Amino acid sequence: MAWVLSSLKFEVVWCNSSFSSCLVQNRSSSLPSTDHSISLNTRSIYYKIHPLLPLSATTITIFIMHKSSSDSTLGPGGLDLSQAFFRPINNAAPPSPTKRHNKISVIGAGNVGMAIAQTILTQDLTDELVLVDTNSDKLRGEMLDLQHAAAFLPRTKIHASADSSVTAGSDLCIVTAGARQISGESRLNLLQRNLSLFRAIIPPLVRYSPDTTLLIVSNPVDVLTYVAWKLSGFPSNRVIGSGTNLDSSRFRFLIADHLDVNAQDVQAYIVGEHGDSSVALWSSISIGGVPVLSFLENQQIVYEKETLENIHKSVIDSAYEVIKLKGYTSWAIGYSVANLARSFIRNQRKIHPVSVLAKGFYGIDGEVFLSLPAMIGRGGILGVTNVHLNEEETQRLRDSAKTILEVQTQLGI
Numbered sequence: 001m002a003w004v005l006s007s008l009k010f011e012v013v014w015c016n017s018s019f020s021s022c023l024v025q026n027r028s029s030s031l032p033s034t035d036h037s038i039s040l041n042t043r044s045i046y047y048k049i050h051p052l053l054p055l056s057a058t059t060i061t062i063f064i065m066h067k068s069s070s071d072s073t074l075g076p077g078g079l080d081l082s083q084a085f086f087r088p089i090n091n092a093a094p095p096s097p098t099k100r101h102n103k104i105s106v107i108g109a110g111n112v113g114m115a116i117a118q119t120i121l122t123q124d125l126t127d128e129l130v131l132v133d134t135n136s137d138k139l140r141g142e143m144l145d146l147q148h149a150a151a152f153l154p155r156t157k158i159h160a161s162a163d164s165s166v167t168a169g170s171d172l173c174i175v176t177a178g179a180r181q182i183s184g185e186s187r188l189n190l191l192q193r194n195l196s197l198f199r200a201i202i203p204p205l206v207r208y209s210p211d212t213t214l215l216i217v218s219n220p221v222d223v224l225t226y227v228a229w230k231l232s233g234f235p236s237n238r239v240i241g242s243g244t245n246l247d248s249s250r251f252r253f254l255i256a257d258h259l260d261v262n263a264q265d266v267q268a269y270i271v272g273e274h275g276d277s278s279v280a281l282w283s284s285i286s287i288g289g290v291p292v293l294s295f296l297e298n299q300q301i302v303y304e305k306e307t308l309e310n311i312h313k314s315v316i317d318s319a320y321e322v323i324k325l326k327g328y329t330s331w332a333i334g335y336s337v338a339n340l341a342r343s344f345i346r347n348q349r350k351i352h353p354v355s356v357l358a359k360g361f362y363g364i365d366g367e368v369f370l371s372l373p374a375m376i377g378r379g380g381i382l383g384v385t386n387v388h389l390n391e392e393e394t395q396r397l398r399d400s401a402k403t404i405l406e407v408q409t410q411l412g413i
């Protein structure tokens with residue numbers, strides 16, 4: 001498989017105000033058949049310009065090292081088969097500059113990163129999917145394995161590299177890299193190991209994609225979301241932790257199972273820490289629009305508080321149980337994070353319990369990230385829902401904030 005250095009001349013036709021996305025017109029007579037950044041279907045292409053390129057010039061030259069992931073794309077003597085196979089349409093107009101080209105990067109191609117990547121692919125959420133990991137062999141293996149499913153998936157350009165420059169121009173960077181719990185270990189225990197990784201991971205992501213939104217998954221997710229916020233210097237709406245989106249799905253599953261209804265008809269939130277101090281919001285649970293606790297009380301149906309506590313305890317124990325049985329959790333977090341990515345990329349304005357900067361909400365006054373039901377769209381966190389918490393829930397939420405803050409103060413960030 002040969003590496004080829006090509007120089008391509010492009011004329012800049014249009015750029016957005018931050019120069020993170022530009023429409024450029026190809027001026028070369030032939031294009032290489034594959035590369036890592038350029039779509040080759042037409043002679044006018046979108047190219048996410050590297051922030052360091054000389055953008056003042058109206059003509060730019062891009063040097064690219066390109067190689068084919070399969071040997072068959074280059075014809076004899078470097079003939080561009082894709083150009084030969086299709087006859088170009090006369091006077092074709094370039095694509096509309098208002099059309100968006102989405103790029104999502106997943107940092108960490110372990111169990112969690114790959115579950116997220118494959119769910120994103122099957123749900124057709126992005127034009128480009130980038131994987132980054134320090135384990136180059138595993139990374140290339142994972143990339144090829146996904147690329148080989150191309151005939152069964154929506155078309156997505158998949159790249160992988162140990163070098164984070166491959167993430168340049170990402171709309172969303174999902175960070176899953178890091179140590180995971182062994183059986184019985186708490187998430188907070190992972191902090192020191194994952195903190196040093198974050199110091200290496202976050203600054204290059206920010207440098208290569210200054211307009212990106214960071215979605216943190218690595219544990220302990222609330223503290224590491226705070227760390228990512230501090231290291232990135234981003235506004236807090238562009239730093240999100242996957243938080244209790246997963247716990248809330250586990251909660252909804254258990255309630256739905258208990259009552260034999262569809263989990264999608266159960267509206268129920270777990271808030272606070274993604275971990276042992278999480279808080280179940282029983283007072284606002286509804287099923288098919290019926291508020292559960294007030295319905296039971298109005299009908300004078302007796303329920304035991306212990307039953308509710310046991311369901312919440314099962315939510316907290318879920319990860320420990322799965323880790324004890326299979327060593328790690330992956331599928332549910334994969335769907336959970338892909339669901340968040342969909343709300344972001346497709347500007348769904350959907351409400352998810354995710355880790356946000358909680359200062360000022362429910363009497364929390366420290367700089368702490370924890371989960372609250374929040375609206376997610378293209379601008380990241382668009383707002384926090386004004387859910388009513390009863391006194392006990394409010395107190396538990398403040399206690400959860402205190403638990404996270406105590407860990408955070410040891411960081412010295």
Ligand SMILES: NC(=O)C1=CN([C@@H]2O[C@H](COP(=O)(O)OP(=O)(O)OC[C@H]3O[C@@H](n4cnc5c(N)ncnc54)[C@H](O)[C@@H]3O)[C@@H](O)[C@H]2O)C=CC1
Pocket residue numbers: 107108109110111112113132133134135176177178179180181190194197200201216217218219220221242243246274328329330333
């Ligand atoms: N927030 C949540 O709800 C959940 C969070 N997690 C967390 O996700 C993290 C990953 O878990 P798994 O995927 O099971 O672990 P894993 O061990 O399978 O994968 C971690 C990957 O990170 C890579 N990595 C290490 N340093 C890196 C660096 N500097 N740059 C890029 N990649 C690097 C490793 O090579 C490895 O492939 C853990 O912290 C785990 O606790 C897991 C499940 C749910």
Ligand SMILES: CC(=O)C(=O)O
Pocket residue numbers: 187219246319329333
């Ligand atoms: C590992 C983890 O955080 C979870 O599955 O909830």
